[in-house]
Amino acid sequence: MEYSKEFKAALSAFSGAEKDKLIFRLLKKDKLLSKKLYFELIDPETTDDKRNAMEEIVAEKVLLASEYVSNPQYFLSSIRKISAEITEHVKITTDKFGDVSLNLLLVNAVLEHNNDLSRQRFDNVYKLYIYIINKIFKSLVLVKKLDEDYWMEIDEILNKIQKKIHSNHYLQKLCTNNGLDMKWLECNSIPENIEGIIKEMKKQGYLR
Numbered sequence: 001m002e003y004s005k006e007f008k009a010a011l012s013a014f015s016g017a018e019k020d021k022l023i024f025r026l027l028k029k030d031k032l033l034s035k036k037l038y039f040e041l042i043d044p045e046t047t048d049d050k051r052n053a054m055e056e057i058v059a060e061k062v063l064l065a066s067e068y069v070s071n072p073q074y075f076l077s078s079i080r081k082i083s084a085e086i087t088e089h090v091k092i093t094t095d096k097f098g099d100v101s102l103n104l105l106l107v108n109a110v111l112e113h114n115n116d117l118s119r120q121r122f123d124n125v126y127k128l129y130i131y132i133i134n135k136i137f138k139s140l141v142l143v144k145k146l147d148e149d150y151w152m153e154i155d156e157i158l159n160k161i162q163k164k165i166h167s168n169h170y171l172q173k174l175c176t177n178n179g180l181d182m183k184w185l186e187c188n189s190i191p192e193n194i195e196g197i198i199k200e201m202k203k204q205g206y207l208r
Contacts, residue, residue: 036092051098054089055105058082062109069116072124076131079110083135097150100142104157107132107139111164111171122170129171133178134207136161137198140190151187158185178206 014022027034039050065078083106090099110132111117117125143154162185165172175182179201183189191197201207 032088032091035088039092047093047095047098050089050093051095051102054086054098054102057085058102058106059109061085062106062112066113066116069113070120072120072128076128079106079128079131082106096142096146097153100139100146100150100154101157103135104139104154104161107135108157108160108164111161111168114164114168118168118170125170126174129174130178130207132171133175133180136180136185137194137207140184140194141198143187144190144192144194148187155187158187161185 011019027037039045045053061082062079065075065082068074068078083103086098086102086106089095089102110128117128143151146154162182165175165182165185172182179197184191184194198207
C-alpha cells in the first residue's frame with residue numbers, strides 16, 4: 001500500500017503518547033511484527049542463536065512426527081507446520097542462510113525415515129515426495145542468491161540429501177521425472193537459470 005505525503009504528515013503530527021498508543025494497538029494485531037521488533041530492538045539472542053535453536057526444534061519435531069509416518073496425510077501436515085515455523089524464523093530474523101539451511105535440514109530429517117516411508121504405497125507418499133522435491137528446488141534457487149562463503153556448509157547437507165534420495169528408489173525416480181538432476185545437489189553445479197527451469201517444469205504440469 002502506498003502512503004501519501006498527507007497521510008505521513010498526519011501521522012507525524014501525532015503526539016508521542018498518541019503514537020505509542022497506536023503502535024501498541026497495531027502490535028497486538030500483528031504478532032509477527034511484534035516478534036520482529038522485539039528481536040531487532042532488545043532480544044539478547046543473535047540470528048545465529050535463533051538458527052541454532054531452530055535446528056534443534058526441526059530435529060525434535062520431525063522425530064515426533066515420524067511416529068505417524070504410517071499416516072502420510074497427518075505426517076505431511078506435521079512437516080508443513082514445522083516448515084511454517086522456519087518461515088516465521090526467517091521473517092523475524094531475515095536469516096537468508098537459515099532460509100536455505102533449515103529447510104534442507106528439514107528435508108534431510110524427513111528422509112532419515114526412508115525405511116518407514118518405503119513401506120508405504122507410492123500413492124500414499126506421492127504428495128510428501130513432491131513437497132520434498134519442491135522444497136529442494138526452492139532451496140537451490142536461494143543458494144544462488146547466497147554468498148559463496150556459505151556454500152561449503154550447504155554442500156554438506158545437500159550431500160546427505162543426495163545419498164538418501166539414491167537409497168529411495170521411488171523418490172529418485174520422481175526427482176528425475178520432475179526435472180531435478182542429482183548433479184545439481186552441489187552448489188557449484190546449480191544451473192544459472194534454475195528459476196526458469198522450475199517455471200518450465202510447472203508450466204508442463206510437473207511438480208504438483
